[in-house]
Amino acid sequence: DQQVKQNSPSLSVQEGRISILNCDYTNSMFDYFLWYKKYPAEGPTFLISISSIKDKNEDGRFTVFLNKSAKHLSLHIVPSQPGDSAVYFCAALYGKLTFGQGTILTVHP
């Protein structure tokens, strides 16, 4: 039972453009959502989070949007840079973190 889903395995974007990474969840009890960035053979790096009582959180080039009615969140990266190329995981928290499958983002120069 996949409670957190990232339906796009990969995303390719031109440098300078916007990257939009999507995530859907099924458990309405999740009270916090987080995005992590991961390189191969390394642990995930925390990027940004949002409480379930908010609908937007912004930190520099990263913005996370939460639509509770649709049980959907997204991460916007503007402008995208080649160094953003990595695997991005969304995670939802209710006692413990549940991760999506990840989306491979490639930003082309």
Next chain:
Amino acid sequence: GAVVSQHPSWVICKSGTSVKIECRSLDFQATTMFWYRQFPKQSLMLMATSNEGSKATYEQGVEKDKFLINHASLTLSTLTVTSAHPEDSSFYICSARDKAPEAFFGQGTRLTVV
């Protein structure tokens, strides 16, 4: 962000031996630590959750006698893979958090059992 250090970053061991992996929170007190396993091209699979001073809570399907977790202090948790077999070869990652929702991850340990 907070720093979590995991050691070793890689280890090769013979089948039947045990391997210990350490996870330390360097600049905060981790009330809760988590151990994950990641298979190639897959998501992170939670193995167990440990709170300082109490027994770990294992996820369904994870053998507690095989994966021994100790969380003896607020800054250190260890995972011991006992009697390792080739199928235990994987990438193991710890994470730690205090009271805040954000969890911070170690660098991961690549275990290869030969």
